[in-house]
Amino acid sequence: MTKTLIQDGVLIKRYLEGNQAAFETLVQRHKMRIFTSVLAVVNDHYLAEDIFQETFIKIIKSVKSGKYNHEDKFLPWALRIARNLAIDSIRVKKRMPNVVNSDGYDLFETLNIYAPSQEDLQVQKEETRLLHSWINDLPLEQREVLILRNYADLSFKEIAAITDTNINTCIGRMHYAIINLRKMMEKSSVKIK
């Protein structure tokens, strides 16, 4: 028997009627896509946690104040909020000086609060790790389209709406992302598969 998912719009309606479990379902359903998309933009696990939390607080306030009118387009709407917060945080971060220790290392980088465990590192395949590091090196616009299409599973039309561009621009960015990844691969003289 196939289990039918309750649509996002229904969950929001139930939450507004006082059903807390409905909101929890919504968070659990979308947390990974939203978090990964934020992480792709800011490239900083610690900051991504903050933005993720801020995103949901904004969502709660919008929903409660009756501003949510996107029916079952919850994810694109939530991703737009998350993206705007992430872009803002990058702007702020660029204006902030790095805190550097006497050896010239960025203290926050040195602390490496969210470094993956040794076990995690062993589990990660080297090929995937390399590809991810190359994806992180892509220009933001290209990285964003690649992540939103592959990770958040949004259509190019939805990505265009979120990023205030058009479909052709999004597809073009995806194309350049592939070209750049190929170049990085050749440059590192490592062939994946």
Added chain:
Amino acid sequence: MIKTITQSDLICYFYGEIDAQTKDYIDNNIDFNPDWVTLLNDLKEIKDSVRLEAPSSSNIQIILEESLLEENHSF
């Protein structure tokens, strides 16, 4: 009929966002176009590498507590 297939067409094909006519054309001609296969393989490789990450459970807890606050309630 010979149809010009662009890289954008192939990207849309891969993600299932192409019109039926172009999809059929690509399906029927892919064996004669190794450069198409290369691009599609690159896209597949990226998609296969997808590893979604989760926020911390303490963060989720804070959000859920926030969602319960009376000040956020409109009812």
